[in-house]
Amino acid sequence: MKLYEYLGKQLFARYGIAIPKGQMVETPGEAAEAAAEYGEAVVKSQVLTGKRGKAGGIAFVSSPDQARQEAARLLAMEIQGLPVEKLLVEEKISIDQELYLAITVDGASRSPILLVSLDGGMEVEEVPAERMLRWPVNVNLGLQPYAIREICRRLGIGGGLQKQMLELVPRLYRLFRELDAELVEINPLALCGSGLIAADAKVTIDEDALYRHKELPRITEKTALELRAEELGLAFVELGGEIAVMANGAGITMATLDMVQHYGGTPANFLDMGGGADLERTANALELLLATNPRAILINIFGGITRCDVVAEAFAQVKESRGVDLPVSFRLVGTNEEEGRAVLERMGISAFHSTEEAVRHAVEISLP
Amino acid sequence: MAIYINKSTRVLVQGITGRQGSFHTAQMLAYGTRLVGGTSPGKSGQVVEGLPVYDTVFEAMEAEPAEASILFIPAPFARDAAYEAIDAGIKLLVVITEGIPLHDALDIMDYAHREGTVVVGPNTFGLVSSGQCKIGIMPNRFYVPGPVGVVSRSGTLSYEIVGNLSDAGLGTTTVVGMGGDRVVGLGFIDVLKEFEKDPATEVVVLVGEIGGSAEEEASRFIAAHMSKPVVAYIAGKSAPPGKRMGHAGAIIEGGRGTFASKIEALHEAKVRVAELPFEVPSLVREALGNS
Numbered sequence: 001m002k003l004y005e006y007l008g009k010q011l012f013a014r015y016g017i018a019i020p021k022g023q024m025v026e027t028p029g030e031a032a033e034a035a036a037e038y039g040e041a042v043v044k045s046q047v048l049t050g051k052r053g054k055a056g057g058i059a060f061v062s063s064p065d066q067a068r069q070e071a072a073r074l075l076a077m078e079i080q081g082l083p084v085e086k087l088l089v090e091e092k093i094s095i096d097q098e099l100y101l102a103i104t105v106d107g108a109s110r111s112p113i114l115l116v117s118l119d120g121g122m123e124v125e126e127v128p129a130e131r132m133l134r135w136p137v138n139v140n141l142g143l144q145p146y147a148i149r150e151i152c153r154r155l156g157i158g159g160g161l162q163k164q165m166l167e168l169v170p171r172l173y174r175l176f177r178e179l180d181a182e183l184v185e186i187n188p189l190a191l192c193g194s195g196l197i198a199a200d201a202k203v204t205i206d207e208d209a210l211y212r213h214k215e216l217p218r219i220t221e222k223t224a225l226e227l228r229a230e231e232l233g234l235a236f237v238e239l240g241g242e243i244a245v246m247a248n249g250a251g252i253t254m255a256t257l258d259m260v261q262h263y264g265g266t267p268a269n270f271l272d273m274g275g276g277a278d279l280e281r282t283a284n285a286l287e288l289l290l291a292t293n294p295r296a297i298l299i300n301i302f303g304g305i306t307r308c309d310v311v312a313e314a315f316a317q318v319k320e321s322r323g324v325d326l327p328v329s330f331r332l333v334g335t336n337e338e339e340g341r342a343v344l345e346r347m348g349i350s351a352f353h354s355t356e357e358a359v360r361h362a363v364e365i366s367l368p
Numbered sequence: 369m370a371i372y373i374n375k376s377t378r379v380l381v382q383g384i385t386g387r388q389g390s391f392h393t394a395q396m397l398a399y400g401t402r403l404v405g406g407t408s409p410g411k412s413g414q415v416v417e418g419l420p421v422y423d424t425v426f427e428a429m430e431a432e433p434a435e436a437s438i439l440f441i442p443a444p445f446a447r448d449a450a451y452e453a454i455d456a457g458i459k460l461l462v463v464i465t466e467g468i469p470l471h472d473a474l475d476i477m478d479y480a481h482r483e484g485t486v487v488v489g490p491n492t493f494g495l496v497s498s499g500q501c502k503i504g505i506m507p508n509r510f511y512v513p514g515p516v517g518v519v520s521r522s523g524t525l526s527y528e529i530v531g532n533l534s535d536a537g538l539g540t541t542t543v544v545g546m547g548g549d550r551v552v553g554l555g556f557i558d559v560l561k562e563f564e565k566d567p568a569t570e571v572v573v574l575v576g577e578i579g580g581s582a583e584e585e586a587s588r589f590i591a592a593h594m595s596k597p598v599v600a601y602i603a604g605k606s607a608p609p610g611k612r613m614g615h616a617g618a619i620i621e622g623g624r625g626t627f628a629s630k631i632e633a634l635h636e637a638k639v640r641v642a643e644l645p646f647e648v649p650s651l652v653r654e655a656l657g658n659s
Binding site: 302 | 391472555607612
């Protein structure tokens with residue numbers, strides 16, 4: 001779960017990491033009021049994507065009137081398809097040096113990893129690998145001062161700045177661990193006179209751990225249908241194509257989508273119904289498929305714990321209750337396959353044995 | 369021969385009284401796995417599928433020691449159960465549970481590493497040495513002995529591929545599911561090393577997917593250290609960036625973890641890459657030199 005910059009900064013402040021003075025606003029009037037307090041100010045659109053600056057989503061202002069105008073412009077904007085609904089108005093800080101600091105999880109070393117660079121302020125993908133210092137952290141040891149001294153030595157950071165790093169980095173690590181973050185990123189980390197200030201904040205919280213963080217707000221980037229799927233406990237992503245796809249298992253669902261594309265079709269969605277779904281869950285999943293307004297439906301069931309007859313029965317139910325007459329291509333193998341095939345035969349559908357045949361057929365019937 | 373587990377491996381089931389735990393206990397017994405008991409706090413003295421149930425792993429180990437344990441424990445309690453198994457002396461821990469918090473997985477891996485316990489998963493279908501021992505939730509019938517070693521990030525996709533192989537008369541030595549999470553215990557390289565050493569394994573099938581860099585790292589290992597041929601299939605060619613495709617680890621972020629980067633790395637390592645899953649058996653035959 002990605003957090004907006006202003007929420008990330010609230011967390012930083014809670015952990016003793018300095019942030020610029022500022023407040024979140026939702027109208028041009030509020031922006032003008034906030035800017036009046038700071039004189040020189042910056043108005044930043046709050047959207048869950050990087051590259052806000054390049055997209056014109058950040059404005060520097062020197063009067064309340066200008067803040068009002070810029071706020072009105074930003075609130076009318078979309079950045080990478082995302083509407084701007086909130087702004088962060090902050091005092092302008094004067095920056096002597098910009099650093100990059102992040103902590104994330106490294107699958108290869110199965111540990112947290114600290115990323116530090118002197119090239120702050122640029123897109124992280126544009127920082128050359130040799131200028132990004134990577135330091136895996138042993139979770140049992142935690143982030144010890146010696147590690148920060150060594151990182152500073154390698155980067156040529158000494159004196160007062162090193163002292164600041166020795167204070168700040170452990171606080172960020174504590175936040176990362178205690179709040180179950182997948183990523184905490186400060187870019188730029190601004191050296192202003194003798195102090196380090198987090199000029200930006202990117203915080204992503206592990207959704208699997210949200211149950212133990214009731215205090216955190218809930219932010220979603222999902223579409224209405226994706227939210228409905230989440231309520232139902234189904235893994236679902238909208239893809240915008242013509243063929244609605246359902247399979248059981250993430251890998252086989254991905255492979256099915258790849259094959260749809262390979263044979264010239266376009267998938268409307270990713271839907272993994274998981275293993276062992278009962279009639280109701282399967283029917284709910286089918287309702288989601290219909291909601292993507294597809295031209296055809298492709299169902300790929302390789303029954304292990306999942307029973308083929310349950311999937312077929314659910315399909316028969318939904319087809320009847322919703323009066324569905326969309327063309328459908330079924331692949332059905334595994335547990336209770338014969339019973340499942342019999343149910344489909346009654347509706348005049350003969351299921352395929354292989355994924356390949358089912359996908360080819362789905363692509364054919366999806367063409368106008 | 370096979371890797372990690374064989375017919376003498378004694379296995380404990382943590383969470384044996386639950387719906388999943390008891391169902392798969394029956395399946396594993398039917399496959400021939402040497403299960404010695406299970407745990408479920410507060411249910412010591414009960415019997416599931418003829419196996420004794422204990423309150424704790426220590427109690428179970430006192431009655432009959434096991435080398436391996438399989439976890440059917442809900443995500444919020446999985447870290448505690450994993451710690452318990454490792455502390456009690458389990459050397460191979462198979463974590464089926466899906467949705468374990470990322471930081472809990474980090475803690476589990478750290479403790480397992482210090483105690484020398486091998487972790488498979490989390491969010492895995494487990495592993496099976498064909499005809500000998502299954503510690504997992506995969507359907508029994510496809511896992512027949514043969515010369516192919518399989519390592520996969522995805523469950524059902526590997527069932528499909530192993531099913532295609534067995535239909536084509538190609539059996540398997542050991543099939544290992546790494547798990548779909550961002551942090552997992554056994555990785556491709558660990559398993560490739562074992563297959564390289566295993567005399568019964570003649571060819572290795574690697575089933576990967578988008579996200580992370582495990583396939584790229586595996587490719588570098590294959591180029592440098594594998595004498596046995598490797599066949600690969602990677603899922604997720606059509607996946608858009610920034611979207612999590614079911615598995616927590618299956619996401620393209622910041623231009624990393626793309627399909628193209630994985631395929632390129634595999635090609636450089638001279639791995640035979642199947643474009644579609646059902647092409648795997650013919651590539652395996654080709655690699656075995658009897659196509």
